[in-house]
Amino acid sequence: MSEFPPCPACKEEITYPDLQNYVCATCGHEWPMDAEQEVEESHEKVVRDAHGTPLADGDTVILIKDLKVKGSSTVIKMGTRVTNIRIVDGDHDLDCRIDGQKIMLKSEFMKKA
Ligand SMILES: [Zn+2]
Structure with missing residues (x-):
């Protein structure tokens, strides 16, 4: 297991850091280390109504x-x-x-x- 996040492009786990980016050893994909944080935030559960419209606290x-x-x-x-x-x-x-x-x-x- 790598201590670095898996490649978002090919899902391989052999990745390494390079300055502000992670680099995938398998496919060569590079992505910013900052992106990790954004992914975490987007994991927040989105509740949708019957038509797929996202609902939020306080909605009617x-x-x-x-x-x-x-x-x-x-x-x-x-x-x-x-x-x-x-x-x-x-x-x-x-x-x-x-x-x-x-x-x-x-x-x-x-x-x-
Ligand atoms: Zn890759």
């Missing part, structure tokens, strides 16, 4: 189908506006309040308002 979304709230008989109707969502990790990736009740929703059943 609209339900595209009736949803039964887990553990209760409450049904949230299609077309309900949900304001001030919060992105969370997990199967249900949106945290919000509807009528004062804390509810977890799935982004795949929402569209951005």
Whole structure:
């Protein structure tokens, strides 16, 4: 195993540093060491709505189908506006309040308002 990051072009792990760049010994590809940081940041999870639009904390979304709230008989109707969502990790990736009740929703059943 190399202590340097694998080549982004050919995925080989035999790479070495050269000034501000890493160089791949296999294909000769060079890339800046700084790029490593950017890759890390882009790994942040992006939650998307039913149409693939990225959602962010504080967004307003609209339900595209009736949803039964887990553990209760409450049904949230299609077309309900949900304001001030919060992105969370997990199967249900949106945290919000509807009528004062804390509810977890799935982004795949929402569209951005
Ligand atoms: Zn390479």
